[in-house]
Amino acid sequence: MRLRSIASTLATIFFAVVLLGASGDQARFTDLGHRMMCVCGCNQILLECNHVGCTYSDRMRQELTAAIQVGDNDDNILAAFVKEYGTTVIAAPGTHGFDRVAWIMPFAVFISGTVFAAIVIRNWKGGPRPPAAGGSGVSGGLGKYRDQARKETEL
Amino acid sequence: MILALCLIFAAGLLVYVFAPGVVFERVTDKSRLAFLEERKQVVYENLRDLNFDYKAGKYPQEDYEPLRASLEAEAAEILAEIDALNVHPTAWSPSSL
Amino acid sequence: MPAFGSFALILALALSAYCFLAGSFALRQQAVGIPSDRLAETARRAGIATWIAVAAAAFALVWAALNNDFSVAYILHHTNRDLPTPYKFAALWSGQEGSLLFWALLLSSYGLVLRLRHKVDVKLTAYASTILAAVQIFFLLLLNFAATPFSMVRGAVPPDGNGLNPLLQYPEMVIHPPMLYLGYVGFAVPFAFALGALIMKYPGEKWIHITRRWTMVTWCFLTCGIFLGAHWAYSVLGWGGYWGWDPVENASVFPWLTGTAFLHSVMMQEKRGMLKTWNVWLIFCTFMLSILGTFLTRSGVVSSVHAFAQSSIGEWFIWFLGITLVVCCFFYIRNRDHLKSEHRLESLLSRESSFLFQNLVLLAACFALLWGTLFPVLSEWVQGHKITVGPPFFNRVNIPIAMFLLLLTGVGPLLAWRSTSWASLKRNFTIPVIAAVATAILLMVFGVRPWEDAAHFYSLMAISLCALVTATIVSEFVRGGRVISRHTGQNLLASMVTLTRRNTRRYGGYIVHFGIVVIVVGLAGAAFNQQKEQELGSGERMELGAYTVVCDSYSQDDTANYEMNYAVLNVFKNGNPLGQMFPARKFFKASQQPDTIVAIRSTPLEDLYIIYAGLNQDSNKPIIKVFINPLVSWIWAGVFVLIFGTVVAMIPPMAAAAVPQLQTVRAVSMPVPVRSDPVGAGD
Numbered sequence: 014m015r016l017r018s019i020a021s022t023l024a025t026i027f028f029a030v031v032l033l034g035a036s037g038d039q040a041r042f043t044d045l046g047h048r049m050m051c052v053c054g055c056n057q058i059l060l061e062c063n064h065v066g067c068t069y070s071d072r073m074r075q076e077l078t079a080a081i082q083v084g085d086n087d088d089n090i091l092a093a094f095v096k097e098y099g100t101t102v103i104a105a106p107g108t109h110g111f112d113r114v115a116w117i118m119p120f121a122v123f124i125s126g127t128v129f130a131a132i133v134i135r136n137w138k139g140g141p142r143p144p145a146a147g148g149s150g151v152s153g154g155l156g157k158y159r160d161q162a163r164k165e166t167e168l
Numbered sequence: 169m170i171l172a173l174c175l176i177f178a179a180g181l182l183v184y185v186f187a188p189g190v191v192f193e194r195v196t197d198k199s200r201l202a203f204l205e206e207r208k209q210v211v212y213e214n215l216r217d218l219n220f221d222y223k224a225g226k227y228p229q230e231d232y233e234p235l236r237a238s239l240e241a242e243a244a245e246i247l248a249e250i251d252a253l254n255v256h257p258t259a260w261s262p263s264s265l
Numbered sequence: 266m267p268a269f270g271s272f273a274l275i276l277a278l279a280l281s282a283y284c285f286l287a288g289s290f291a292l293r294q295q296a297v298g299i300p301s302d303r304l305a306e307t308a309r310r311a312g313i314a315t316w317i318a319v320a321a322a323a324f325a326l327v328w329a330a331l332n333n334d335f336s337v338a339y340i341l342h343h344t345n346r347d348l349p350t351p352y353k354f355a356a357l358w359s360g361q362e363g364s365l366l367f368w369a370l371l372l373s374s375y376g377l378v379l380r381l382r383h384k385v386d387v388k389l390t391a392y393a394s395t396i397l398a399a400v401q402i403f404f405l406l407l408l409n410f411a412a413t414p415f416s417m418v419r420g421a422v423p424p425d426g427n428g429l430n431p432l433l434q435y436p437e438m439v440i441h442p443p444m445l446y447l448g449y450v451g452f453a454v455p456f457a458f459a460l461g462a463l464i465m466k467y468p469g470e471k472w473i474h475i476t477r478r479w480t481m482v483t484w485c486f487l488t489c490g491i492f493l494g495a496h497w498a499y500s501v502l503g504w505g506g507y508w509g510w511d512p513v514e515n516a517s518v519f520p521w522l523t524g525t526a527f528l529h530s531v532m533m534q535e536k537r538g539m540l541k542t543w544n545v546w547l548i549f550c551t552f553m554l555s556i557l558g559t560f561l562t563r564s565g566v567v568s569s570v571h572a573f574a575q576s577s578i579g580e581w582f583i584w585f586l587g588i589t590l591v592v593c594c595f596f597y598i599r600n601r602d603h604l605k606s607e608h609r610l611e612s613l614l615s616r617e618s619s620f621l622f623q624n625l626v627l628l629a630a631c632f633a634l635l636w637g638t639l640f641p642v643l644s645e646w647v648q649g650h651k652i653t654v655g656p657p658f659f660n661r662v663n664i665p666i667a668m669f670l671l672l673l674t675g676v677g678p679l680l681a682w683r684s685t686s687w688a689s690l691k692r693n694f695t696i697p698v699i700a701a702v703a704t705a706i707l708l709m710v711f712g713v714r715p716w717e718d719a720a721h722f723y724s725l726m727a728i729s730l731c732a733l734v735t736a737t738i739v740s741e742f743v744r745g746g747r748v749i750s751r752h753t754g755q756n757l758l759a760s761m762v763t764l765t766r767r768n769t770r771r772y773g774g775y776i777v778h779f780g781i782v783v784i785v786v787g788l789a790g791a792a793f794n795q796q797k798e799q800e801l802g803s804g805e806r807m808e809l810g811a812y813t814v815v816c817d818s819y820s821q822d823d824t825a826n827y828e829m830n831y832a833v834l835n836v837f838k839n840g841n842p843l844g845q846m847f848p849a850r851k852f853f854k855a856s857q858q859p860d861t862i863v864a865i866r867s868t869p870l871e872d873l874y875i876i877y878a879g880l881n882q883d884s885n886k887p888i889i890k891v892f893i894n895p896l897v898s899w900i901w902a903g904v905f906v907l908i909f910g911t912v913v914a915m916i917p918p919m920a921a922a923a924v925p926q927l928q929t930v931r932a933v934s935m936p937v938p939v940r941s942d943p944v945g946a947g948d
Binding site for chain 2: 266268269273276280283307310311313318321386467468469470535679681682684685686692748768771
């Protein structure tokens with residue numbers, strides 16, 4: 014039965030995790046498990062994939078446990094996963110090559126937007142005052158209107 | 169049966185659309201006075217907000233007075249034009265917008 | 266009935282095409298001085314009739330669902346005989362074709378309200394109605410030619426349908442999509458008004474006043490839709506969280522961010538006649554981002570758990586987006602002179618510049634989200650292979666941006682329009698800054714270690730900024746309340762109510778800000794989440810934080826519909842019994858789909874969240890996963906505050922006459938514009 018086999022795998026993983034023993038290994042498992050995606054198409058972080066019937070995440074978690082126990086460093090473990098499951102297994106773009114653009118671009122756009130806005134504001138402040146609506150052809154003798162406005166808006 | 173239903177439905181809608189009767193809204197352009205009145209309300213609201221915030225202790229007097237003066241000047245220009253239009257309804261040029 | 270539905274859809278297309286063509290022709294005639302009021306009226310009525318026809322088509326589909334008419338392919342694929350009635354209604358938006366029909370229905374409903382209320386400004390509404398008809402034509406073309414909801418099953422009609430995905434058989438899932446759609450579709454209305462105002466060179470800013478409530482209602486629906494989705498993910502999907510940065514989740518946030526920016530910056534146009542070009546493009550972009558979101562959901566361009574089956578309708582959306590962009594650019598270039606600013610910015614320290622910067626931050630957040638969502642496609646195009654842009658990316662990029670935004674939420678309301686002096690700044694900021702610093706110190710005293718952990722750092726920053734914003738809001742209410750109290754003699758609380766009623770927009774807006782604060786506090790709690798997974802036999806216990814979970818019993822049920830494994834757990838906190846919890850897992854036999862029944866015990870301080878993760882076949886014991894998720898209920902509470910604030914902001918302010926003590930103003934006589942000449946209108 015499908016549910017049974019899944020539960021069995023889950024249990025294996027559970028024991029594997031327990032057998033990792035040292036809290037350092039547990040922390041690495043949690044850290045690395047959150048830096049990878051489940052590749053079944055559920056779009057979830059590896060350790061958060063909870064699909065009944067997801068054989069990918071179960072297997073991947075077992076492999077991660079084994080790799081940590083063997084003593085591989087983080088980069089090697091991630092590289093091994095990329096080799097086996099493809100580049101989409103890593104949950105965020107890397108910091109090399111074109112992937113760097115992913116990280117730089119949002120901040121670059123924000124900064125250039127700010128600079129652009131600053132330039133616009135400076136030009137605005139320095140530029141000639143645009144004509145205010147309602148001021149056409151009326152000049153002088155505005156005192157009584159000013160008083161009227163004050164009177165009508167006083168609290 | 170379905171065909172009849174479709175025909176009745178379509179006929180009903182077509183009658184509704186193409187027999188609007190005699191009463192319908194006329195599409196008119198906004199008058200300059202109406203436009204100025206809108207502007208006046210906006211500037212008045214700004215002035216009231218400023219006065220209220222000043223009374224609430226949000227701004228010191230040295231900030232408040234120039235702000236009020238500039239808003240009142242803006243309001244005065246609008247009021248003057250409203251008055252002028254009320255006396256001489258055609259005394260404005262379209263380019264003033 | 267399916268034949269009637271198909272006919273109604275064709276009729277709706279014809280009517281909306283007439284509404285568009287006749288409406289455009291009438292407006293063109295009027296622009297050159299030829300009266301065509303009767304034609305314009307038939308166009309308006311055709312728009313109203315479109316709603317009747319689309320509603321009839323939607324009714325036909327729901328009728329087919331309620332009557333188990335499995336000869337309709339859509340009904341066969343999305344319902345079955347035993348499906349409860351509310352979910353049969355929900356079938357209308359459970360699949361591609363039905364949800365497009367639902368979209369068209371909502372669009373025509375918005376159009377109906379707009380056309381019925383045309384007296385508010387007959388000419389502007391005529392423009393908006395014509396533009397809405399054009400949008401309606403697109404959706405009706407899709408429904409008639411690309412995604413027909415009334416396609417018939419070929420061959421023998423099966424006795425029962427495939428049923429609705431069990432994950433969707435949840436009350437929130439009935440409301441979540443309509444709310445999102447109401448939000449998405451609703452932005453078409455301010456878009457139509459803005460484009461109409463640009464085309465006709467509408468004199469003044471009243472169109473903003475007319476569309477303000479539309480935009481707020483739409484924004485509120487979208488917000489509700491987003492958070493209902495989050496709550497559903499939290500309560501049903503059972504992975505312990507509420508937001509996964511899935512492309513479709515992100516897509517719902519694009520228009521929310523730009524819409525939020527629009528709601529703020531539009532005030533600059535209304536009050537100061539500034540940022541006209543910016544605002545027009547903001548609402549154009551908001552509408553186009555709504556369409557882009559739909560395209561992403563339905564084209565299969567990005568991989569998502571929410572995606573509908575990949576289909577060719579993605580191309581239709583791309584064309585529609587392209588045409589919309591071209592139309593917007595054309596009218597902007599032609600009429601851009603009309604959008605010149607009436608005032609200049611007088612100081613960098615002013616409400617105007619804070620709005621400008623806030624807009625910038627919101628757009629940066631939107632760009633970061635859009636960029637991250639589309640980067641896998643770009644990467645595949647440039648590097649030849651797809652990469653994943655998941656939660657670690659979005660958290661790292663968006664959290665700092667969100668911090669900026671929160672800071673501006675606190676700073677903005679304290680700045681004066683036009684310019685603010687340093688003395689004024691000092692006067693207004695002392696208490697909020699003290700509140701923020703005191704909160705930060707308090708949090709560190711209680712064990713938050715920002716120097717050890719980035720999550721702690723952001724959490725401390727977020728909660729401190731929340732204290733700043735709250736202090737700002739409270740000071741605004743108290744100061745305003747005191748003024749009213751001085752004039753009326755009311756107590757402070759009653760004065761604050763009067764204050765809110767006098768300026769519902771401003772103080773309703775502050776309540777919305779407070780809702781955001783409450784939500785952010787809830788989100789900040791995620792930094793302190795704890796979780797543990799353990800095998801738990803009868804009588805065995807597991808401990809996490811202050812909680813102890815003891816397994817009372819566990820069992821299996823096997824029904825005709827599903828298999829279910831569940832555990833009965835006794836829960837204790839600090840040794841005190843809290844009662845029993847029942848996490849379970851179902852596996853539906855017919856659809857071969859799993860369903861998690863999460864057990865949640867929610868308190869204002871934290872949620873105890875328990876999942877039945879599986880059964881160990883060797884030991885025959887259940888594996889239980891326990892989460893402690895601090896402050897999650899604040900998120901849902903914040904949404905209610907936010908909705909309340911939006912409703913307050915939509916209520917018309919108390920008439921000046923109702924507070925005579927405050928109004929020494931004489932009634933302003935409205936000049937009769939009978940003899941005045943017209944303005945604007947394409948001159």
